[in-house]
Amino acid sequence: MRRHLLRFGKQGPPAATCRQHSSLSERLHRKLTAHSLPLTFDYIHPQQSFLLNRTLVDLLPQSGAPSEVFPSIRSPIRLPPGHHLVYFPPQVSLSQLLPDGTDFLHSPGYPFTRRLWAGGSVQFAATGGLLLDGCRAVCIETIRDVLVRGQTGEEKVIVRIERRIGKIREGENHSQIRDRIWKVEEADLGHSSIIEHRHLIFMRDRTPEQLTGDRVNFQEPSRTIKSPTGSHFRHSLTPTRALLFRFSALTFNAHSIHLDQTYTRDQEGYKDLLVHGPLTLMLLLSVAQIHMSDLGFAIREINYRNLAPLFVGEELTICGKPKAGSHGVWDMWIEDRDGGLAVRGTVQGSPL
Template sequence: MAAVTGIRTRILSHQRLSKGTFSATHRNASSWTEAALRKELTSRRLPLSYDYLTPLPSHLLTLSLSDFLPDIFQAPKILPSVQQPQHLPPGYHLIYFPPQVPPSQLLPDGTDLLHSPGAPFNRRLWAGGNVFFPTPKENLLLNGQRAVCVEKISDVNVRGAVGDEKVFVTIDRRFSTVQEGEDPEETRNRVLNSREVLTEQRTLAFLQDRKPEHTNSPNLAGKNSRLVKSPQDPEIRYTITPTKALLFRFSALTFNAHRIHLDEAYTREVEGHPGLLFHGPLSLTLLLRVLSSHLERIGRRIQRIEYRNIAPLFVEQELSICAKVKEPADSTWEAWIEGPHGGLSVRGTVWTEPLSA
């Protein structure tokens, strides 16, 4: 709690400082802000996030997705036993290790402030990232063992036109089991220096508050922007229409109070979107599970994925999860998600290897 309180104090201090700085020319403010934010955020000491790797969250996520993709998500009728533990499925780490902060440490949009650059960048979106999966021998087991996520902000960039800058915060995350009573500093150093552990890098985009004159008006940039053309001739294609119930369940499983997934009035009137947004991490989970299910049938597994979120997806609008071989020589795959009109929403590259590797 002390670490989180310290983060909040630094954010408030930076907010006061940035307000004064932004009253100068935008170009100078942008340059100063990038240097200052990179220095402050990359030196920010994030708290360790502990969890117990029980099968229940994974079981509930599989149940929640089973009606949408019954061929992929086949949930057992009863909760799996920790005495016969299963490996953590690809992407399911996203529903463990939630941000463990009280409501007072949430921002107005419902997100936690752990990675926040401070005002005026108060609107958060998931921009993309990459994940490295260890060999099955090193993969996490759902056996109830205590585990930890060690996070570090590795980079900060300010992009966008003058007056409409966005802050992109890149976070390195590493996951490992931990012994009960292990010293936190020993844990941090051990996990940061471990090579064969589940590793994720994610980039969050922080947008400026919408100007008062734009509140209650549609976000035209998201609605009328030109569609990015999707790749052609997918070998794998599954189409679903996400519901509000699915978004609520995923928010609950990830302990995520982000209002763009839950509060339709806020999403329309404050953020300017036409409806509730589909979760970025849920998009990643779907890509990973659909492709890994196919790969298992041909004796391969996902080793690494790099992906980028290009356009938003919305509740009760059709989306399609697609994939095809990109480079047959090294079994690299192209994976993507299309929106309701065929435009590209998520695009990824996946490297695979034999299951026995």
């Protein structure tokens, strides 16, 4: 049976459990928010964006498929919405990867060794953002919050990460860069071109008994969440192993749940490879941009939640409709092959 990422009961846990959670939550909050994560630098050359376009071109609605124009620094275009995902990869060595292929930078540590991408948000500057002109830019990561949910022994640790991306000025040192781009108040855009929040969930290993139950349920009908109705557009595609490999390569992501079927089944308890959380974000943004640009809007912000896994080889459908009573705002969601709700989000636009 499908396991949803976040599901909390209405009735609160016993007082002793609350105290345990409070202690664990406070300890992990102190530990992780005290981390000073290293600045990540990159050059915004057009090649990475171009390769992402070539990876997605056969999957998107053809009316808005990415241009086949080869990249040029002399005639640069703006970084398309979501393409920041293939820049600023985690710059860690092989020895700094955890057994599942993820990096250590945001991990709460043992026993919370399994990681999933629960959702987040991205805000784009109204000035148009970065140019694909080879400029040097920086990503400043901060762990803004840490929460613990679930019963004792089944806790989920939710780590909320902020990423601020901006262009570097000539002659700036690290302190000057951080002071100019990073802000204490999350609502303060400052000199950032993009502000992204990522919500990662860390869980304990599955027990042998749980994994046995998972395998028994691989062929059983999945429990689904009912999807919204009244979509104004629908676009279906099937993620392939080649797509997952390419996206992993473009994002420098070695997480085994996207690459190793045996690991995914035997250690994580899923029936097949999982589609990346950031890949579903990229698909949402790409399809939304196609439809909203036809109406004269540019994407300024997206908020989204991953509610259920999407699997390789299974058709998914990206849907959207205008949000009632909100000009320039669209409700977006992704349905799995059975029509169940897997991802839900809201996209806000502004006139071009």
